[in-house]
Amino acid sequence: MVPFDKRECISLKEAAGVAGKSESTMRAWVEEHGLGRRIGGGTWSVSRVALAMFLDGDDRALRAYHAGDRSSEIVMGCYERSGCPLVA
Structure with a gap:
């Protein structure tokens, strides 16, 4: 998980x-x-966001997340759905 955010x-x-x-x-x-x-x-430590992407079958968002994307709409939407605040 890069960047890694413990929260x-x-x-x-x-x-x-x-x-x-x-x-x-x-x-x-x-x-x-x-x-x-x-x-x-x-x-x-399991990422709530990555887990939500995986369970939703959202491979595109998970690939973007793994690439370090924290700003695209597909990734930001997963942060919102998982109830995890996106930290800048």
């Missing part, structure tokens, strides 16, 4: 609850689809 993150357990999946499935999704990050072997 948009939730725990792996919370993300699993949002998705209605097990924590092991969520961990696999986070790694495979770039939905979060783990620093120095610590706990996973």
